Amino acid sequence: MDLIAYTYDLVRQVPAGQVTSYGAVAAALGDGLAARAVGRMMNQNPDPEGMPCFKVVHSDGRLGGFGLGLEDKVRRLARDNVRVRDGRIVDFSRVFFNEFATEFPLRQLRREQQRLSQQVRVEDDFAPLEVIAGIDVAYPPSEFAKACGALVAVEYETGEVVEERTVSLSTRFPFIPTYFSYREFPFVERLLKMAASVPSVVLLDGQGILHPVRCGFASHAGVVCDVPTVGVAKSHLYGRIEGSDVWVDDERRGVAVCSGSATRPLFISPGHRVSLGSCVEIVKKVSRLKQPEPLRLAHVLAGEELREKRQVVARDDRDAMRVAPFRQRAGL
Helix, strand or coil, rough: CCHHHHHHHHHCCCCCEEEEEEEHHHHCCHHHHHHHHHHHHHHHHCCCCCCHHHHEEEECCECCCCCCCHHHHHHHHHHHHCEECCEEECCCHHEEEECCCCCCCHHHHHHHHHHCCCCCCCCCCCCCCCCEEEEEEEECCCCCCEEEEEEEEEEECCCEEEEEEEEEEEECCCCCCCCCHHHHHHHHHHHHHHHHCCCCEEEEECCCCCCCCCCCCCHHHHHHHHCHHHHCCCCCCCCCCECCHEEEEECCEEEEEECCCCCCCEEEEEEEEHHHHHHHHHHHECCCCCCEEEHHHHHHHHHHHHHHHHHHHHHHHHHHHHHHHHHCCEEE
C-alpha cells in the first residue's frame, strides 16, 4: 500500500490554526511505532505548499524539524495563526488536533500478519539443498527515488554464483519496526518471478518468526510466495536471549550466531518451511564473513546497481542543464 500518500492525506486534515504531533499521526496510522517514520516522511515532503507538514510537531509542543529550516516553519505557523515562543507552540493543548478520520491501516496490516502467521510452518519441507539464494535491497537517501533489489543464488556445496538478478522499484512504505515486510516484500516477489529457477531456500535480511505476531519479513514472504525461507537479522527485535538461544514464552524461536571474525551476532530464525536447526546449519554452511555469502553478495550487487542508476540520473540532469541554455541561445 502507499502509506506515504495516506500519511500526507492525514496531515491535510489538520484544520487552520491547529497543529498535531508525530505520535498523533502515528496513532492515526494505527501504531505508535510509526512515529519516527512520520518524522522522516514530513522531512522529505516534496510539496510543502500542498501538504502542510509544518503543522506536525513533538507531543510536548516542541517544533521538531523541518526540511526548509526551522525559521521557515515558524513563519508558516505564524501565517496560520499559531504562535511560537522559545521553540515551542504557545497554548499547545488548545491548538492540538488528533481527531483524524482514519481507517488505521497499520492495524489492518497487523491483522493480516496474524492471519499469515497461522500458515507458517517450521518443519523442513524443501528440495535437496542445491541452490541457496539471498535477496537484499539498497535504498537511496530520498523515499521518492527508486530502490534497487538484488537476488544472488549460489551452489550450496561450492558457493559458486549461478544467478544474479536486479530490479528497481519505488517504495511507498517507510521503514517501521515490525512492518518491514511491507517495505521489502514487493522486491522479493518480483525477483523470485524473474529467477531462472526456484532456489532450494531463500535467505532474507530480516526476522522470521522472531516477531511479535510470529510473522516477520521472512515468514511473510515465505508464506505468500510458498518458498522455504530463513530470517537472517542484524539486530535483536523480539524475545528473551538465553545464551545463544532466543525464546518467546516457552518457544525457542531463534539463535544468535557469530560467523567468521564477527563479534556481534546475527539473529537466525525460521521463515517458512525450514526448521530452526536447518536454518542454523544452512547459514553456517554458506558463511565466510559475518553475513551468509548469498546475502552479502546480494547486498553488494544492490548497492552497485543503485549507485550506477543514481550516476545515470545525475548525468541526465547535467545534460538537461546544458541543453537548456543552448535551446535558449538558439531561440528554440
